[in-house]
Structures are given as C-alpha cells and as structure tokens.
Amino acid sequence: MSGEQRTRPMHGVLSPVVTPFDADLRPDPARFVRHCRWLLSQDVGLAVFGTNSEGNSLTTAEKIALLDTLVEAGLPPARMMPGTGTCALGDTVELTRHATKLGCGGVLMLPPFYYKGNSDEGLYRSYSEVIQRVGDDRLRIYLYHIPPVAQVPITLTLIERLLKEYPGTIAGVKDSSGDWANTKAMLDQFQPHGFDVFPGSESFLLPALRAGGAGCISATANVNPWPIARLAATWQQGDADAQQAGLDAVRGVFQSYVMIPALKAAIAHYGDDADWLTVRPPLVELDATQRADLVQRLDAVAFTMPGLAVAAR
C-alpha cells in the first residue's frame, strides 16, 4: 500500500485530524503539525477539518491559516483532504479554492447542512455552484455523506448526476452513514468507474476493501493509525480477519465515550501532554474519572500509540 500510495496518495487510510486548542481555545499550530507529522509517519493521510477535527467549530480564516501552516511546515499537500463544505456558499468556495491552489489531493465536502429536507436538485446546485466558482481543473471532490450528524444525506441519485456532469472532479465519497448496505451500494454502483468509496469507520475497512473500496477515513485513525493502515496494506493476507477484530476492539472502547474528547484524552495520556484535553464548546472534555476508565479499558486491549510521546516533543 505504501508503494501504491505514492502514486495514489488519497488511497488507504485517512484521519479527520483532531485540532488542538490552547487554553484560550485558539488553534495550536505547533501541536497540529506534530500530530499530522506523526500520522503521516504511520501511513495515514490528513483529512483535516473533518467532523472529528471540530472542523465545523473553526472559522474559514482559522482553517486557511492551519492549512497554510501544514504546507509551510513541509507536509505534502498531496496527502491532505481538508473538509471544505460549510453552510455558506462563499465560505465553501473560498476554502476549496485555497486548498486546491495549495495542491491538496482532494477536499472532503459536506453539503450545506443547516437547511433540512432539501431536494437533490438543490444539493446538486450547491455542488455545481462551488465547482464552477472554484473553476480549477485540479479540484477533486470527495462527497461527505454523514446523515447522523449533518442530517442532509447524499443520495445515490445525486452522486450519479454529479458524476455524469463533473466526471473529472467528483472523485469519491466518505460514507459515514454506518449503514453497510448503503456503502455496498456505492461500491457496486460507482467504484468501478473510479469513484473512490471510503467508509467513515475502520469497522467496515475489510469488507470495503474486499468489495473494491479505496480505504477508510476514520476518527480512530487519530489514535490507532498504524494497525488500521496495516490492514489496508495487507488485507489480502491470511490474518486479515484477525486484524479487523483487533481494530474493532479498540474502536469499541472509544465508541463508549463522546468520540472527540475521548480521542484527545488518549493523545493527552499516551503522548504525556495534558494540553491536548481541550475541546471547543459545544463539546466538553472527559472528566478525570472518565479518562482513567478509558485508559484502563485501552490498556486491557493492549492499546499503544508508539512514537507519539517522542513525536510530541
């Protein structure tokens, strides 16, 4: 997979990178760069500003500044898939244009998510307006289907229409529905046309790869990157089902908590860096009891984050 990733840098495993904040709730660029560098060292790509990045709690200016920081730090934009979909057309265009100019391998684009019950025609127009206004042949859009959070679904019909109209631009989808039947339908209908399907959790990584999928984009790749990337690289080996079971055990622990504060608590603990605990409202950090419980349960499944404490220095 590593070899393949050099030619197909968006394939494999990506993580919606958690965003560190300082005590005044400002993004912390130095910690952000360090965590991104560590993820890349574990063969995990950078889906910065995703749901689990608290990406929707950042302003457009904050996202642009953080993305510039990563590129200036020498991290490869080809391995970046920033989230650029917002409620307002102008913000989505500005972010998407900026990411594309920087050479990002793609962007992960939520539909505008405030208004609910939209028609496919309305969502088609949303994406179409962005594509035309960005007006850059390098743009590669990964559609972001996350109905449990955004409450605005990306239907198969919408994908079909967008792919037909913008075949060079519509590059794939992250399916965070948690509904394997839906992921499978996307894989069957669109992956053969080079449209890359990423389930939004490593729980579906092995079945997705077996059905031709491109990898996965998963919150827990922030904390368990190498084991997930290893399955993506070796899924045709005999121990693949055992590997998948190991990933599921770790994910199961994190899913017992609110995901974002739990991810940050793990990074704070295993990286020995308490400043990572901070989240922006409306989220609340785990309390000391929850953190101790989390670590105990992770230790029980032999969880480690190798190299993190070193990377954090």
Next chain:
Amino acid sequence: MSGEQRTRPMHGVLSPVVTPFDADLRPDPARFVRHCRWLLSQDVGLAVFGTNSEGNSLTTAEKIALLDTLVEAGLPPARMMPGTGTCALGDTVELTRHATKLGCGGVLMLPPFYYKGNSDEGLYRSYSEVIQRVGDDRLRIYLYHIPPVAQVPITLTLIERLLKEYPGTIAGVKDSSGDWANTKAMLDQFQPHGFDVFPGSESFLLPALRAGGAGCISATANVNPWPIARLAATWQQGDADAQQAGLDAVRGVFQSYVMIPALKAAIAHYGDDADWLTVRPPLVELDATQRADLVQRLDAVAFTMPGLAVAAR
C-alpha cells in the same frame, strides 16, 4: 402596541427578513433595505439573518455588510434582532459584537448546530464564551430554539442556568419547536422574570399573548405583516379570535410549499418584481406552476400586500 414599541422596541411582531439575491447569487442591498423599510412601516421588526432569511447561507462578511447597509440607510437598529449564532465561536463573536456596537435591540442566537447530542454543559459554555468575549453590557441575547432545523435544542434547564448567570444579557427566546406545551412551559417559567418568549409562528400569537408572551417572530410576517402586527396590538379586543383565524388561513397556504421560496414568490408577484424569486442553493425557487397555484390560493383568502409594489419602486 406602537406606543409600547417605542419604549420596548423588541416587543410585538418581528420577521426573519427574506434576503434578496441578484442573478449571481450575491445579496442585493437595495432590495433588502426596501423590504425592511416596508416591514417597519407595517409595524414589524427586523429579525434579519434568521432561518427564513437564508441567514445560514450567508458568510459572516455578507451579514456584516448587510447590517451596515441597513443602519447607513437610516433604519433604526433598536428594531433589529439579527441572527448571529453560527457553528464557529469566532464567527458568532464577531457578528454579535458588531451587531451590539451598532445598537441592535438584541441578537437571535442559534446554538452551534453542527455537532448533535450535546450536553447542556457544552451549550452553556458556548453561550457563556460568546457573552464573555463580546464583553458588552448592551448585549441582549434571544436564544433560538428550533429543533426541527438546527436539531440542537435549548432546554428549560439550560435557559434557567443562563438566566441565573447572565440575567441582564439573556433577554428571551424564540421558540420554533411548534410545540405549544414547550412554549407554554417557557412562558410560565421565565416570562414573569422579564424573559421574553416569542413563538416562532403567528399560529401561536394569540395564546402566547394571553399567557403573557412578548409577541412572535414569524416567517410569514414577511408577507402578511400588518394583520399579524394588528393582532399583537389589539389582542384584547373582541375580534381577536377572528383575527387569529384570518392569520391561520394565510399561513396555511404558505405552509403547503417550501417556505422560503414561497415567501419570495409572493413578494415577487404582489410586488411585481421577479428578481425576488432567486434563492441560494440548497433551496430551489418555486416553478411557474407552483407560483400560479400559490397566488390562486392566496387570492382565494383575500390576501394582499398593501404598499409593497409602491415600496419596491
């Protein structure tokens, strides 16, 4: 009510003012000022950048520019209650600070609405951070409870805590739950303490006023302003129930369509100004058949928009 409004400019009826766009989907400041001026002439206050304003499809810069335009045009900020709640703390603070400095009578503040299933503690921190960062004694916040759209509710417990901590700042609520039992609970529990409860529809105007409520903030006040304002001013008269029935008949017609394009279609028709039809994606304008049907049904309930065509010139 007009007399009372001079001393209590936020009481009575307000409208989430629809936002006109030009053919390139840019906000149209001249049409916006004209419509706001007409609403004020009908005794309706300006809850600009609300849900039915497509407020969440506007960038922070667009909202600030439109608000400045209204004030520069000489419209009274004391009658303005702009929507300033966004997903990102920085945007909410910037907009709220600007509106407060301009002298707006209040702001209507959504909770951050991307992340779902938040604790009251997290939402409390969201509002608290904004209040402390704006740091302006003139700030008056009307909480915006609209679970069908935002999917992030403002509970009675949260209101109680915010009121206790920030009694001079937390000024009221717009309840767009559509659930009279909830509105009644807010009225019973908080209105006696000077916390103003506005149902999010004139369907509940008369019962709310009879229970001590402050008025209503309603989408259809964009098109039916004077009859709604008249009920707010004369609700103790004998014809109040008949007035309420008249309001319900008009609202019932609009509720048969997607609300925002239907409001704009009515303004376009009765104001003889087709440019008003434009909506931003993800919304879609009504087609010609729907528009003809809407007008036929409105004519059947003797609907008019007096003075609109003149105001539009």
